[in-house]
Amino acid sequence: MVAEAIRQVARQPRGDATRQSILDAAEKVFADLGYAAARLEDVAQAVGIRRPSIVYYFPGKQQLYDQVEADIFASMHEFVLKRVKHAEGPMAQLLALLDAWLDFLVARPTAARIIQRLVADFAPRGDNPVRFSETALRDIETVISMGIADGTFRQVSAMHMLNGVAGGALFYVCNAAQLGEGRSYDPADPAELAGFRALIHKLAKAAVLPG
Amino acid sequence: MVAEAIRQVARQPRGDATRQSILDAAEKVFADLGYAAARLEDVAQAVGIRRPSIVYYFPGKQQLYDQVEADIFASMHEFVLKRVKHAEGPMAQLLALLDAWLDFLVARPTAARIIQRLVADFAPRGDNPVRFSETALRDIETVISMGIADGTFRQVSAMHMLNGVAGGALFYVCNAAQLGEGRSYDPADPAELAGFRALIHKLAKAAVLPG
Numbered sequence: 428m429v430a431e432a433i434r435q436v437a438r439q440p441r442g443d444a445t446r447q448s449i450l451d452a453a454e455k456v457f458a459d460l461g462y463a464a465a466r467l468e469d470v471a472q473a474v475g476i477r478r479p480s481i482v483y484y485f486p487g488k489q490q491l492y493d494q495v496e497a498d499i500f501a502s503m504h505e506f507v508l509k510r511v512k513h514a515e516g517p518m519a520q521l522l523a524l525l526d527a528w529l530d531f532l533v534a535r536p537t538a539a540r541i542i543q544r545l546v547a548d549f550a551p552r553g554d555n556p557v558r559f560s561e562t563a564l565r566d567i568e569t570v571i572s573m574g575i576a577d578g579t580f581r582q583v584s585a586m587h588m589l590n591g592v593a594g595g596a597l598f599y600v601c602n603a604a605q606l607g608e609g610r611s612y613d614p615a616d617p618a619e620l621a622g623f624r625a626l627i628h629k630l631a632k633a634a635v636l637p638g
Numbered sequence: 639m640v641a642e643a644i645r646q647v648a649r650q651p652r653g654d655a656t657r658q659s660i661l662d663a664a665e666k667v668f669a670d671l672g673y674a675a676a677r678l679e680d681v682a683q684a685v686g687i688r689r690p691s692i693v694y695y696f697p698g699k700q701q702l703y704d705q706v707e708a709d710i711f712a713s714m715h716e717f718v719l720k721r722v723k724h725a726e727g728p729m730a731q732l733l734a735l736l737d738a739w740l741d742f743l744v745a746r747p748t749a750a751r752i753i754q755r756l757v758a759d760f761a762p763r764g765d766n767p768v769r770f771s772e773t774a775l776r777d778i779e780t781v782i783s784m785g786i787a788d789g790t791f792r793q794v795s796a797m798h799m800l801n802g803v804a805g806g807a808l809f810y811v812c813n814a815a816q817l818g819e820g821r822s823y824d825p826a827d828p829a830e831l832a833g834f835r836a837l838i839h840k841l842a843k844a845a846v847l848p849g
Contacts, residue, residue: 460674461672461674461675461755461758463671463672463674463675464672464674464675540758543754543757543758544672544755544758545816546754546808546809546812546813546816547672547751547754547755547758547812548816555818556816556817556818557817557818557821560817561818564817564821583837584833586813586817586821586823587810587833587834587837589809589813590806590809590810590813590834591806591809591810591834591837591838591841592806592841594805594806594808594809595801595802595803595805595806597757597805598757598800598801598802598805599798599801599802601757601758602757602797602800602801605756605757605759605767606767606768606771606775606797607766607767607768607772610768610775610797612797622795622798623798623801623802626794626798626802626845627802629844629845630802630803630841630844630845632844633840633841633843633844634837634840634841
């Protein structure tokens, strides 16, 4: 399965197997329930261990959540770098970046839900709101400013691109089974994904090209 | 203030003043904390009443939340109808719809956060996932299918339009103060809003026009 292959690439296992199992389970629990409703007990049960075994690795819920969020953004950034380095010029790089985010989120829908919840939050949880997402934000800001600098792109705001174009991948993944049977789709289905990817490319070009 | 004027139009007060105060406070509490973390006590405290007074109007958290969500989508639908009826032809109607959603969400950011959380949820909370959002979904589906039927639009999926274009308004509102000082903006600022609106129009046209 393509999605599973990407998932394996996208993950960055560190440390021992139990620690990784805790992180995998925690990502799913935080994605499904949100930070507030998630309990360390839910994570322990999903892994098949007891609560104290989690606390051996992560002192509390906040630390566990932080590690999950850090892993998501680190993996996403790695994934982008691999794709973008093969692309030449700002437009190819922008499309490669958007493709990478889309493929990453389709392969790892738990990440999509966690980022979606992050956007919904009224105020950042910690002192530095972009401690983990900074790399992702810089990835898109860098390619946009390169395109503007060399005259390929018009003066477009990176935040507008993030909100208006890049964010679509999150909705595409999260809305797949949310809106009733008649509106459901499989985001990993090749034809469905190709259709949405073509739309994102069209939108990206319309957004940045002059005129 | 423009936002306050739209807010007044956008709200549909029903019943007595206390009930409305409870709903207003609950919308803010659910938007800020999410369903799981929100407590009736938080709502009572925000209104300046005691918990039993809420229970007089709403038997529990689920019923209160349902009424908040129902009000949001009913108000959004009313707001769209007023705007769309002045527009002639599918393209003007599509842009009027997207403008209406954008203005509605800018004026009522609590609604944006609640919808954003709804999208993040793994599975619908009740038996009918679109009990409240159905009207909004139909609004965009109707204009898209009209445009396709009369040949103005290419064969574009309404779900792709929702995810790829319409959803941007949610990110625009929710991300305004989330990503650190250097990336913050006021979504109600006229110049900022005009810039994002122009982008949304550009994207909508690129998405639906043939070629």
